[in-house]
Amino acid sequence: MLQTQSTQIEARTRAVIADNIGLEGPLLPILHAIQHEFGYVPAESLPVIANALNISNAETHGVVSFYHDYRREPAGRHVIKVCQAEACQSMGSDAVARRFQELLGIGMHETTHDGRVTLEPVYCLGLCSCAPSAMVDGEVHGRLDDESIAEIVAEARR
Amino acid sequence: MTVTVFVPRDAAALALGADKVAAAIAREIEARGIDARIVRNGSRGMHWLEPLVEVRTEGGRIAYGPVRPGDVPGLFDAGFLTGGAHRLRQGRTKEIPFLARQTRLTFARCGVTDPLSLDDYRHYQGLKGLEKAVSMTPAEIVAAVTDSGLRGRGGAGFPTGIKWNTVLGAVADRKYIVCNADEGDSATFADRMIMEGDPFVLIEGMAIAGIATGATKGFVYIRSEYPHAIATMREAVRIARAAGILGPSVLGSPNAFDMEVRAGAGAYVCGEETSLLNSLEGKRGVVRAKPPLPAIQGLFGKPTVINNVISLASVPVILDRGPQFYKDFGMGRSRGTIPIQIAGNARHTGLFETAFGLSLGEIVYDIAGGTASGRPIKAVQVGGPLGAYFPTTLFDTPFDYEAFAARDGLIGHAGITVFDESADMLRQARFAMEFCAIESCGKCTPCRIGSTRGVETLDKIAAGIQPVKNLELVTDLCNTMKFGSLCALGGFTPYPVMSAITHFPDDFAPRAVPAAAE
Numbered sequence: 001m002l003q004t005q006s007t008q009i010e011a012r013t014r015a016v017i018a019d020n021i022g023l024e025g026p027l028l029p030i031l032h033a034i035q036h037e038f039g040y041v042p043a044e045s046l047p048v049i050a051n052a053l054n055i056s057n058a059e060t061h062g063v064v065s066f067y068h069d070y071r072r073e074p075a076g077r078h079v080i081k082v083c084q085a086e087a088c089q090s091m092g093s094d095a096v097a098r099r100f101q102e103l104l105g106i107g108m109h110e111t112t113h114d115g116r117v118t119l120e121p122v123y124c125l126g127l128c129s130c131a132p133s134a135m136v137d138g139e140v141h142g143r144l145d146d147e148s149i150a151e152i153v154a155e156a157r158r
Numbered sequence: 159m160t161v162t163v164f165v166p167r168d169a170a171a172l173a174l175g176a177d178k179v180a181a182a183i184a185r186e187i188e189a190r191g192i193d194a195r196i197v198r199n200g201s202r203g204m205h206w207l208e209p210l211v212e213v214r215t216e217g218g219r220i221a222y223g224p225v226r227p228g229d230v231p232g233l234f235d236a237g238f239l240t241g242g243a244h245r246l247r248q249g250r251t252k253e254i255p256f257l258a259r260q261t262r263l264t265f266a267r268c269g270v271t272d273p274l275s276l277d278d279y280r281h282y283q284g285l286k287g288l289e290k291a292v293s294m295t296p297a298e299i300v301a302a303v304t305d306s307g308l309r310g311r312g313g314a315g316f317p318t319g320i321k322w323n324t325v326l327g328a329v330a331d332r333k334y335i336v337c338n339a340d341e342g343d344s345a346t347f348a349d350r351m352i353m354e355g356d357p358f359v360l361i362e363g364m365a366i367a368g369i370a371t372g373a374t375k376g377f378v379y380i381r382s383e384y385p386h387a388i389a390t391m392r393e394a395v396r397i398a399r400a401a402g403i404l405g406p407s408v409l410g411s412p413n414a415f416d417m418e419v420r421a422g423a424g425a426y427v428c429g430e431e432t433s434l435l436n437s438l439e440g441k442r443g444v445v446r447a448k449p450p451l452p453a454i455q456g457l458f459g460k461p462t463v464i465n466n467v468i469s470l471a472s473v474p475v476i477l478d479r480g481p482q483f484y485k486d487f488g489m490g491r492s493r494g495t496i497p498i499q500i501a502g503n504a505r506h507t508g509l510f511e512t513a514f515g516l517s518l519g520e521i522v523y524d525i526a527g528g529t530a531s532g533r534p535i536k537a538v539q540v541g542g543p544l545g546a547y548f549p550t551t552l553f554d555t556p557f558d559y560e561a562f563a564a565r566d567g568l569i570g571h572a573g574i575t576v577f578d579e580s581a582d583m584l585r586q587a588r589f590a591m592e593f594c595a596i597e598s599c600g601k602c603t604p605c606r607i608g609s610t611r612g613v614e615t616l617d618k619i620a621a622g623i624q625p626v627k628n629l630e631l632v633t634d635l636c637n638t639m640k641f642g643s644l645c646a647l648g649g650f651t652p653y654p655v656m657s658a659i660t661h662f663p664d665d666f667a668p669r670a671v672p673a674a675a676e
Contacts, residue, residue: 023418024375024458027440032421053440066442066599068424069382085344086539087575089589090502091530123426123593125383126347127173128501128573129205129508138385142173
């Protein structure tokens, strides 16, 4: 069973590599596509990528670990990113972060036990003119208040 | 006649419910059997009024905002399709004071057009710069950009023409144009707005840069936190390629230029040009030592122009109207216009493009209208997480690269965050160090370790532990970081920290420590 699963990951990884190998500097596009495919970057993918690009395992590991975006394990079904940068700070993003944590019962960088929601800080969404802001699965929310925070959490938990 | 209703698709408008407003308008149009269409334009930059809905009438475009989905039936009842009176009516868009006071050169079309309509783009003077460029020699184009006085809008303020000239003079089998769209500084969103609101102007600017320097390939490196900008740019590149603006023969000329949009992966330091190049190459985004300059050995070791979005997007108007036209705006060595981004605790937040030279006070009080909270201003941070905090006593500083430098600050990417009196400057200084620790690429010791020691030392000051000695230590540490780091992350983190200490000493004074809870 385990054997089959890792063989399957390798096969899907090869397909992703084949789609991107023609690009100049293909590693980041490949890793983005892998994360899109699996929801995270599986450890089993890394040697396959290293082999295809003729780089060392250390190099792929170094790149994956450098960038905040790449996950080593799957996130919750929904990911809430709460902006904690200066413009949002000036509009009370500390309290917003606390509110999300209270309602979800988890801390930053954590996932609810049912695997539904992951909460993360983000340093700027470019929504500094409608602070405080957050992004939920790529959808943006500005001028957050208690009401909209509660709505976001209820929606994500559903 | 078909009535045109504009509902922005800019991320700031979306964050405030623009999609729901557009859907509500579509429903009313359908239900009432009205002959009207909805255009999803970019944002005008008046974000406190978003979603800002506009209607094209015989008397010009009339604005209504901020519109909520529930307001829509009432707007139809009030006859807003012909500019009818309503409590959300803001009058003619171009006469709204915030917009009327601006000089829109780079952002001339942003919010006016459908961002992905090439017809709109051409109708509003698009492609005029590129059309001129294809009939000029590379040296003439570079000279025009140099003569305009344009300086890098990413923050460093390096003359764009000089950079281009170095790449033009470099001999290589391949050269690149790289657009730095890794706009990670808090308080900045100008790059995002232009990419979402007028993407063709960036494509045009990059094509001109390619022709000017002999580069045939361009990359736009956009941060992953901007999914809407990435999608819009990718679609715009596809449209431009299909229309012959990009490809083997740019506008039918012998010049080849094509480009690709790449997404970043959440590393702030990749906004630093050499780490961005490493990232594009598929490496860790670690800063490179200079020299060699990217203009000589940049992407994949080839001569590379690397410019900020706004620098490149300002090139078409310079070519179209001529360098002198652009140069006539501004003050001192800061020529042309700058899109100032007003963020945080301000009443009128958004983007204000204007000639250099307004004072900080004029921007914060007259244009931004003071704080959103109504409480007095304590500080404004100019230039993002690496920019200094200015107290109100320095509000006479004119918006100019040199004037800010003279007051131990920087313009950076021209973002301004307003803080009211509730701000705790020790906490802000601590955050600057903390952010540096999170985002340091790790190459330089003062940045990698100094930032963590900075957080610890500021925590000691907050706890009242040997405050005098520890303040001296932070000052010394800032000095080491400033002079011992390769790039602006370690080198400029001292700006917010030291400005907070210098201008707001009371916040660093020993405080009454509350009794421990345990």
